Amino acid sequence: MSAVKGQEITFRINKYKQAALLNDKESLVQIIMNALLMVPGNLPSQPKKGVDIFQYLYQRVETDVMSDKVLVDLKYTVGEDVGSFISDLTVDIVDMGGDGPAFLIIIHLLTVSGDDEALALAVQKVDETVKFNYSFLTDAIKNIT
Amino acid sequence: MDKSGETTPIQKDDSLDVNKLMDMAHRKSTSTTIDPESADYEHGEYVDLGDGDVGIVVDNDHEMNKMLNAAKNEKLEALIDESVPMYEKLSVIKDSNELDYNKLLAPGIENGPDHVKSIMAVKEAFAGFSPSIRGLAPSDSEESKKYSEAMEALRSGEYILPTVAEYNKQKMEIQKRKEQEAQNKMAEQNSVPNQEENREAKTINLAEMEEMARAQQVASTPIQEEAPVSAQNIVPKEVAEFKVPEGRVRDFVETLSPEQREKVETSKVIEVREVRQVDVPVATRVITSIDQYKRIASRKVTSEAVEVPLLNSGYVATVKGCGSLEMASILPDPQDMEWDDYAKLYTFCYSNLVSASIGQMSYRTFCVKTSPDDLPAMIHAILRASIPDEQSVTLTCGGGNCGKDYDITYYLSELADLDRIDQTVLDRIDQIMSVKNTLEDARKVQEESPVMIQKYIYVGDGKTVCIRNPNGPIAAERTNQAFIDRLSSKYNEIVVLYLLSIEKITEEIVDENGETQVYDLVDPEVIAENIQTFSDTQLEILKEEFQKLDSYQQYTYSFKGRNSKPIICPHCGLENERIPCKVQQLVFQRVSRAMN
Numbered sequence: 115m116s117a118v119k120g121q122e123i124t125f126r127i128n129k130y131k132q133a134a135l136l137n138d139k140e141s142l143v144q145i146i147m148n149a150l151l152m153v154p155g156n157l158p159s160q161p162k163k164g165v166d167i168f169q170y171l172y173q174r175v176e177t178d179v180m181s182d183k184v185l186v187d188l189k190y191t192v193g194e195d196v197g198s199f200i201s202d203l204t205v206d207i208v209d210m211g212g213d214g215p216a217f218l219i220i221i222h223l224l225t226v227s228g229d230d231e232a233l234a235l236a237v238q239k240v241d242e243t244v245k246f247n248y249s250f251l252t253d254a255i256k257n258i259t
Numbered sequence: 260m261d262k263s264g265e266t267t268p269i270q271k272d273d274s275l276d277v278n279k280l281m282d283m284a285h286r287k288s289t290s291t292t293i294d295p296e297s298a299d300y301e302h303g304e305y306v307d308l309g310d311g312d313v314g315i316v317v318d319n320d321h322e323m324n325k326m327l328n329a330a331k332n333e334k335l336e337a338l339i340d341e342s343v344p345m346y347e348k349l350s351v352i353k354d355s356n357e358l359d360y361n362k363l364l365a366p367g368i369e370n371g372p373d374h375v376k377s378i379m380a381v382k383e384a385f386a387g388f389s390p391s392i393r394g395l396a397p398s399d400s401e402e403s404k405k406y407s408e409a410m411e412a413l414r415s416g417e418y419i420l421p422t423v424a425e426y427n428k429q430k431m432e433i434q435k436r437k438e439q440e441a442q443n444k445m446a447e448q449n450s451v452p453n454q455e456e457n458r459e460a461k462t463i464n465l466a467e468m469e470e471m472a473r474a475q476q477v478a479s480t481p482i483q484e485e486a487p488v489s490a491q492n493i494v495p496k497e498v499a500e501f502k503v504p505e506g507r508v509r510d511f512v513e514t515l516s517p518e519q520r521e522k523v524e525t526s527k528v529i530e531v532r533e534v535r536q537v538d539v540p541v542a543t544r545v546i547t548s549i550d551q552y553k554r555i556a557s558r559k560v561t562s563e564a565v566e567v568p569l570l571n572s573g574y575v576a577t578v579k580g581c582g583s584l585e586m587a588s589i590l591p592d593p594q595d596m597e598w599d600d601y602a603k604l605y606t607f608c609y610s611n612l613v614s615a616s617i618g619q620m621s622y623r624t625f626c627v628k629t630s631p632d633d634l635p636a637m638i639h640a641i642l643r644a645s646i647p648d649e650q651s652v653t654l655t656c657g658g659g660n661c662g663k664d665y666d667i668t669y670y671l672s673e674l675a676d677l678d679r680i681d682q683t684v685l686d687r688i689d690q691i692m693s694v695k696n697t698l699e700d701a702r703k704v705q706e707e708s709p710v711m712i713q714k715y716i717y718v719g720d721g722k723t724v725c726i727r728n729p730n731g732p733i734a735a736e737r738t739n740q741a742f743i744d745r746l747s748s749k750y751n752e753i754v755v756l757y758l759l760s761i762e763k764i765t766e767e768i769v770d771e772n773g774e775t776q777v778y779d780l781v782d783p784e785v786i787a788e789n790i791q792t793f794s795d796t797q798l799e800i801l802k803e804e805f806q807k808l809d810s811y812q813q814y815t816y817s818f819k820g821r822n823s824k825p826i827i828c829p830h831c832g833l834e835n836e837r838i839p840c841k842v843q844q845l846v847f848q849r850v851s852r853a854m855n
Contacts, residue, residue: 151269172323206284218280236275245272 429466573708580645583853626731658833
């Protein structure tokens with residue numbers, strides 16, 4: 115979960131022959147994705163960390179209950195530094211038809227300056243590959259609430 | 260996240276439309292009409308509560324199992340080839356939504372593929388063997404039973420494996436035991452317990468187990484006929500070696516103990532080696548050159564060593580004392596009490612240098628890195644290391660009509676005028692002393708010292724002059740009188756002065772073909788010739804730059820009274836707070852005292 119000066123580092127090389135860094139938003143998405151996909155026990159030294167979002171695929175729970183649980187687990191997993199920016203979260207499972215169900219996770223973020231920001235994450239497991247996409251939508255939180 | 264297009268387990272997929280998902284999520288929350296006639300409720304049971312509420316009750320566990328099994332079935336199907344009989348069974352099991360692996364893998368293996376049959380055959384063949392110390396042994400053999408007992412003991416923690424040393428010791432003990440058995444013809448088998456004082460668990464006797472295995476192997480091999488014994492085949496079991504003085508064999512045998520003599524007399528083969536001791540003369544080498552001598556002569560410090568920080572050179576030198584004869588090599592000119600030969604000074608200082616804070620240096624490096632201005636300080640330190648601190652000197656009173664001689668006592672360590680040193684020099688001393696124990700830092704400070712700084716000044720006409728504070732090579736070459744006289748007569752004294760600060764001149768000359776050639780002029784005469792052609796403006800530039808060359812003010816020395824009291828002439832009472840002296844005078848005084 116560590117970031118270099120607030121930016122996540124990748125294994126690629128940029129055009130300046132240095133390690134390619136993700137920008138702030140991409141770094142945040144990466145941190146949240148890692149937390150969502152982590153299964154408790156993946157980190158032997160932190161056995162309780164991990165949201166394991168795909169466990170909810172086979173559970174019939176209310177959306178509210180699922181969202182609350184995911185929020186709590188996510189905040190615990192990402193730690194205080196990033197968790198303090200996550201103020202609310204909604205999780206929904208949407209059937210995409212041929213490829214199976216997909217998770218739609220909308221995270222309400224509070225930026226340092228106090229502005230609202232919303233991150234919509236789509237996560238889907240197709241065969242053995244986890245596919246995801248995201249977009250930052252400042253108005254999304256207003257539409258849903 | 261990988262954007263390079265490679266397939267990874269987690270991929271960002273732009274085709275996964277977030278907005279579409281959000282729309283679908285909105286629509287999902289609307290109500291749905293359940294039609295009891297339709298097959299919508301294949302996942303559950305249609306329930307009518309009677310009061311108008313209807314719904315589908317879903318058995319969550321059942322649904323989850325179904326989904327899990329579906330996933331497993333899919334994967335298993337993908338792994339199994341259609342031609343395999345198991346594939347059909349899987350299809351049957353899949354329909355019933357039960358995945359029973361026992362049913363899948365149960366009897367029918369004889370109808371399975373050939374490689375499975377061969378594996379089963381190999382398994383049966385090895386069924387009668389168990390692990391042992393040598394690898395595999397028959398299951399009912401003593402060796403494998405002992406091995407399994409030992410493994411069990413290891414697992415229980417009551418026993419531990421031996422270390423390599425212990426294992427070797429076990430082997431040696433078994434060897435000794437065998438020898439003892441052979442000698443004494445006793446059949447007592449000892450299992451030697453190995454005990455480590457600081458371990459609670461006992462050690463397994465690996466060597467014993469190996470020996471047993473080997474014994475069994477020997478017992479199972481058929482006995483072969485022994486080869487006929489002949490003289491050539493005999494190899495003595497014990498070899499006793501004695502060194503016998505030449506021609507004294509018979510006497511020597513008489514001196515042996517009865518047991519040894521019996522062995523000698525009953526031995527079938529005796530090898531006698533007579534030795535003679537020869538004295539070899541000790542070799543001496545003749546030393547023919549100074550270099551050879553200096554290489555082997557000890558530079559060990561037997562007398563006191565003195566440390567002195569060198570301001571312009573930028574390091575701390577540790578010097579040892581020397582004798583008067585050696586000091587006589589640097590005797591100054593008695594007329595003007597000035598050093599006339601810097602080359603000798605450098606040689607003298609280097610030969611008495613024990614160590615420096617910048618590490619060991621060769622003579623050449625020492626000359627380059629040491630400023631000639633620092634040599635008096637080094638010589639003063641060498642003096643302090645050579646003679647006792649308390650010294651006396653005869654002074655002539657300079658007051659009025661007195662002019663009489665009187666003796667004073669002075670202290671070498673108090674000669675330096677420390678109270679006249681300004682703050683920059685004090686800071687410099689601090690700087691040098693603070694890094695004297697750290698090689699890297701000391702070298703850094705030294706490299707930035709005045710003696711190492713070179714400046715390149717472009718004076719026009721394609722000429723770049725490299726100026727610096729004089730270092731060893733410049734001082735040695737360009738300060739000796741013969742050189743000064745020669746160049747002064749050829750050019751003038753001013754040119755000679757300039758030469759002390761100019762290291763070289765780099766000149767670009769355009770030849771007749773129009774090509775520019777760059778020349779480095781390093782010979783002093785050539786530089787002098789070149790300077791002669793400089794215009795007044797160019798000389799002005801150079802003079803200004805010379806003045807900007809930094810160097811630190813040197814230590815001064817003077818005779819003082821003890822505890823900073825003034826020196827008083829006992830004849831006329833004239834008081835002198837301090838009487839300046841030079842290091843050259845001290846050297847001259849010491850050498851002349853020793854010579855007389």
